Amino acid sequence: MKLFYFLTVLIITSQSVFSQSNWTGNTSPTYPELIDHLKKLDKAHKELSLYNMGPSDYGLPIYLFVINGGKDSTRTFAKAQAGTSILINNAIHPGEPDGINACLIWLDQWIAQGKPLEAKNGDKLPVIAFIPAYNVGGMMNRSSTSRANQNGPEEYGFRGSTRNFDLNRDFIKMDSKNAFTFVKIFHSLDPDVFIDNHVSNGADYQYTLTYIASMKERMSPHMKDLTYEKCIPYLEKNVKQHGWDLFPYVELKGETPAQGIHAFNDLPRYAMGYASLFHSISFTVETHMLKPFPQRVQATLAFMEGIVSYTMENSLEIEAQRNAAKLWARNLRQYAFNYQLTEKADSVLFKGYEHSFPLHPITGLKELTYDRTLPYERMIPWFKTYIPKDSVAVPKYYVVGGQEQEVIDRLTANHVLFETLTSASIDTFHVFSVKSYKSPVQPYEGHFKLSQIEVGEAEHAIQLKPGDILIPSQQDAALFIHASLQPRAEDSYLTWNFFDSYLQQKEYFSNYVFKDQIAEILAKDKKLSDEYQLRKVTDEKFRNSEWDQLYFIYSRSPYFEQTFMRLPIYQKF
Ligand SMILES: [Zn+2]
Structure with missing residues (x-):
């Protein structure tokens, strides 16, 4: 087999290759132009494939373009899962299309190089897959004005999806069809490396190229070391050789950089935070909005080249560390959440x-x-x-009520393994009851997202029914399971309103009837009777309110509905 001086050749000849590429100017293709171009490449090169991966909310498909796959989609995804793979997501915010052009230039260069599949030393090219444009609806909504502070390109798409979601907040709640298609792509590849391409907002500074890495405290020790000790230093050096400084994303602590910058908390709702739950080395690339588009594209390309080189040279270590990370998550005993930035x-x-x-x-x-x-x-x-402000012991397994089809659909889409019960049974479970929460006045991303949640936990006998599901914690999707099912976790399904119907009392009482029953209730329950008498003595408002007194007794009596505020998520330790 002929060997290629893959990377060095790429750098030396890049000038001449740029002149052959149509994507180096101040324009970015429309969605139909982009897909049309990729269809032609798919036809012309057996190493390149374009796959229709599923619907978007707009109605047009979301595609995946794969370099160095197998002969068909089955073999391509098997190859990606078995070997090393990179997934790049473009235009989740179509106003920020730098990644589209960067991927197209990368392809032009690679084809001009003779489509090398390995480097001189034998390092193999990974399976490189990119989503040409994820927010299809936003791509179709073009203008030159929606990014008021951005320096090019001449025309671009809109941040909101066709349902006006910010898709980069949608990776746990999955309101969009786009998210279901993304999750299918993600789990088909099981990418070792994930990149989400963006353009920044905010302060002005000299850098064109900044990056966000996953918050190190939430990662497995293996992926944390690999990302922060190996990958980032490699990338800094590598992109410097291409003439770029690589700097952390300038997330301001105060009004200006002088007051400092802080690390980004990539919650699972974000693409990179989601990918991190499955132990991908996960980056968001943020080029600087005030730098000219062609320059931003070259910086995005440099990052991509750096990642490809890093992945080629370190594939064995990446595979080994990801396997170790998966094992770590399977055997996790304590799950931490509610991460707060410290003053350190x-x-x-x-x-x-x-x-x-x-x-x-x-x-x-x-x-x-x-x-x-x-x-x-x-x-x-x-x-x-x-x-982390909070942590909880990890149960041996969770049970989710079979009536929660929306939750089960999302667990299924994320390759969560579970067993569906076929018969009824009664068992004792650790049960969550919501004690209090805050609900905002304005919606956020289509939800009145709950916060400041407090839950009580107690053992109760629970009647399980056919269709309820048993989800063991010992599996590869463990971090996704805890992030979505632990009620107080930042992006749990409780916070995203999947369980709101359980937060309303369904039965009450009529004062004029119930007041005749309280003597009997108090006579049967000495403890309740004592608490009631004490409250009357110490609380004047209580003493003067018939409703407060009756509700106090009612809510502690056998008449009160046992399931009020009780979530259909049970734990077994
Ligand atoms: Zn963005």
């Missing part, structure tokens, strides 16, 4: 621009301005340590 500050050398607050001639107010004629390099605070 490291520092990092930052290439910024001086800022000031001159009076604005129209608003008359002091407005933040960055001065590009005054670049600086100085150390700024870097807050990158999170701690």
Whole structure:
């Protein structure tokens, strides 16, 4: 087999290759142009395949383009799962299409190189798959104005999906058909590396290329070491050789970078946080909005080239560490959540621009301005340590009521293994009862998402029925299961309103009837009677309210509905 000087050749000849590519200018293709182009490449090259992976909310399909797959989709996905694979997601925010052009240029270069499948030293090209454009509805909604602060391209799509969701908040709740198609793509590949391509908003600074890595505290120790000790240092060095500085995403602690930046909490609702639940090395690429589009595309391409090289050179280590991470998650005893940023500050050398607050001639107010004629390099605070506020013991298995079809659909789509009961039985389970929660006045991403949830936990005899499902914690999807089923976890199905119907009392009492029953109830329950008398003595409002007194007794009596606020999620330890 002929050997290729894959990477070095790529760098040396990149100038001449760029001139052969149509994707280096200030334009980005429309969705039909993009798919049309990829269909032609699929036809022309046996190493390249375009697959229709399922619907989007818009009605058009979401595609997956695969480089170096098998002969058909079955063999392609088997190869990706067995070997090393990279998944790149483009245009989840179609106003930020840099990744589309970068992937197209990468393809042009690779074809011009003679489609090398291995490097000189024998390192194999991974299976490289990219979603050409994920937010199809947003792609079809083009303009030149929806990204007010962005420097190109001339036209681009819109952030919202056709149902006006931000799809980059949809990876646990899965309101969109897009999310179901994504999850199918993701689990078909089981990617070792996942990249979500974006363009930043916010402060001005010198960098074109920034990245977000998954929050290290939420990762398995194996993926944390691999990502932070090996992969990121490699990428920094590699993209520097291509002429780019790689800097962490500038998430501001205060108003300007001078007050410091902080690590991003990539909750599972985000693409990269979702991928991290399944132990993919997970990055969000954020190019800087004020840099010209062609330059941003080249920076995104450099990151992609860096990731491809890293994956080629370290495939055995990546595979081994991912397997170790899966084993770690299967055997997890304690699940931590509600991560909070600490005040512990490291520092990092930052290439910024001086800022000031001159009076604005129209608003008359002091407005933040960055001065590009005054670049600086100085150390700024870097807050990158999170701690979990809460943790819970991991049960041996969960039970979810079979009536919760929407939850079961999402677990199934995510390859969660469970057993469906075929007969009724009674057993004692650890049961969650919601004690309190906050619900916002305004919706967020189509939901009145619950927060500040408190739950009580107690052992109860529970009648199980055919159709209820038993979900063991010891499986590869363990982190997804805990993230979605632990009621107080940040992105749990309880927070996303899947269990709202259990938060309403269905039966009450009539005062005029119930007041005749309380003597009997109190006579039978000495403890309740004592609590009631004490409350009357110590609480004036209570003493003067018939309703409060009757409800106090009712809610503690056998007449009260046992299932009020009780979630149809049970745990067995
Ligand atoms: Zn974005």
